[in-house]
Amino acid sequence: MNYTIAVIPGDGIGPEVMEETKKVLEAVGRKFGHQFAFQTVLAGGAAIDAFGECLPQNTIDVAKSADAVLLGAVGGPKWDALPGEQRPEKALLRLRKELGLYANIRPAKVFSDLADASPLRPEIIGKGLDIVIVRELTGGIYFGKRGHVETEFGEAAYDVEQYSVGEIRRISRTAFEMARKRRGIVSSVDKANVLESSRLWRKTVNEVAEDYPDVTLNHFYVDNASMQLIRDPRQFDVILTSNLFGDILSDEASQITGSIGMLPSASLTDGNFGMYEPVHGSAPDIAGTGKANPLATILSAAMMLRYTLNLPEEADAIENAVDRFLAAGFRTADLSGGAPDALSTKETGDRVAAMI
Numbered sequence: 001m002n003y004t005i006a007v008i009p010g011d012g013i014g015p016e017v018m019e020e021t022k023k024v025l026e027a028v029g030r031k032f033g034h035q036f037a038f039q040t041v042l043a044g045g046a047a048i049d050a051f052g053e054c055l056p057q058n059t060i061d062v063a064k065s066a067d068a069v070l071l072g073a074v075g076g077p078k079w080d081a082l083p084g085e086q087r088p089e090k091a092l093l094r095l096r097k098e099l100g101l102y103a104n105i106r107p108a109k110v111f112s113d114l115a116d117a118s119p120l121r122p123e124i125i126g127k128g129l130d131i132v133i134v135r136e137l138t139g140g141i142y143f144g145k146r147g148h149v150e151t152e153f154g155e156a157a158y159d160v161e162q163y164s165v166g167e168i169r170r171i172s173r174t175a176f177e178m179a180r181k182r183r184g185i186v187s188s189v190d191k192a193n194v195l196e197s198s199r200l201w202r203k204t205v206n207e208v209a210e211d212y213p214d215v216t217l218n219h220f221y222v223d224n225a226s227m228q229l230i231r232d233p234r235q236f237d238v239i240l241t242s243n244l245f246g247d248i249l250s251d252e253a254s255q256i257t258g259s260i261g262m263l264p265s266a267s268l269t270d271g272n273f274g275m276y277e278p279v280h281g282s283a284p285d286i287a288g289t290g291k292a293n294p295l296a297t298i299l300s301a302a303m304m305l306r307y308t309l310n311l312p313e314e315a316d317a318i319e320n321a322v323d324r325f326l327a328a329g330f331r332t333a334d335l336s337g338g339a340p341d342a343l344s345t346k347e348t349g350d351r352v353a354a355m356i
């Protein structure tokens with residue numbers, strides 16, 4: 001089959017890790033008989049430098065017409081002085097909105113060969129850890145009404161948390177569908193003992209669950225969930241939660257793995273379309289040094305094959321190649337504490353592509 005992928009390399013290490021990811025996708029194409037046509041477009045700082053705006057219309061058009069979007073990372077100190085509206089990071093927020101991406105998917109996985117990197121004790125991690133956080137991305141307190149009022153104690157400010165049944169239903173379905181492809185457990189996280197919006201969240205999730213009798217559903221208050229993530233993370237499979245709670249819990253979960261250079265992510269909409277990117281940023285401190293770990297972006301491409309292009313065997317081929325790369329003892333600088341024999345970005349891409 002032929003697939004068109006909109007590729008947004010971005011800034012800093014973004015273009016470096018993207019180069020290796022394309023290499024790995026091409027290897028997958030050769031093995032399984034697919035053609036991946038990469039349409040490279042600019043966003044973030046690179047677009048500001050070239051066109052004077054962080055998200056050119058052409059980038060939006062190409063992203064919309066592609067089968068999926070692959071993104072490196074945007075931003076860096078060069079553009080730090082720009083006013084908020086013009087900053088590189090705005091490109092991502094606007095692109096998510098343009099593409100209607102309402103579900104953010106962040107796996108937190110501890111690879112058994114990298115269990116040492118986790119700050120948690122071996123008996124807690126066991127043979128590895130594999131959680132997915134499904135975070136609602138376009139509603140909740142980040143998009144609610146906000147403002148300032150005068151009170152008897154002086155100036156006050158407020159932000160409103162609001163969720164509709166429709167918004168909760170669609171993100172719940174994403175989580176239940178994902179659980180079906182995994183270990184079949186959804187843990188919904190809210191604060192229903194205090195918040196009215198959380199009570200509607202819980203009621204709606206329970207209703208959606210009726211369509212998924214094969215999936216086990218449990219509910220956690222967010223304070224308990226954040227504690228359980230450290231105490232016994234292996235009880236979780238898919239965590240379903242709101243924009244605010246998901247923002248916090250996914251950063252917590254990423255630190256449990258200890259390997260920011262290994263974590264992929266996806267932002268999805270209805271009908272499987274999605275944008276895929278590493279969890280890490282543009283890492284300006286190591287850009288141009290060949291030290292960037294491309295595996296987070298390579299694993300993001302695997303998620304793209306699995307969730308948007310519906311190519312599970314091809315996705316497995318990438319994930320298995322990364323497993324074998326690690327099992328063979330290969331390490332990038334971030335995974336080896338800077339050991340002299342650490343592999344460069346390019347050597348890593350070459351080896352993983354060869355292992356496909």
Ligand code: ATP
Nearest residue numbers: 075261280281282283284285286291292293294334
């Ligand atoms: P952002 O605001 O875009 O999230 P950040 O400064 O919070 O950026 P990163 O850019 O992810 O975070 O960088 C955090 C640290 O992790 C940096 O020291 C960076 O060098 C390191 N790092 C991030 N990604 C990688 C990678 N792929 N390989 C190696 N090191 C990385």
Ligand code: MG
Nearest residue numbers: 279280281282
């Ligand atoms: Mg950051």
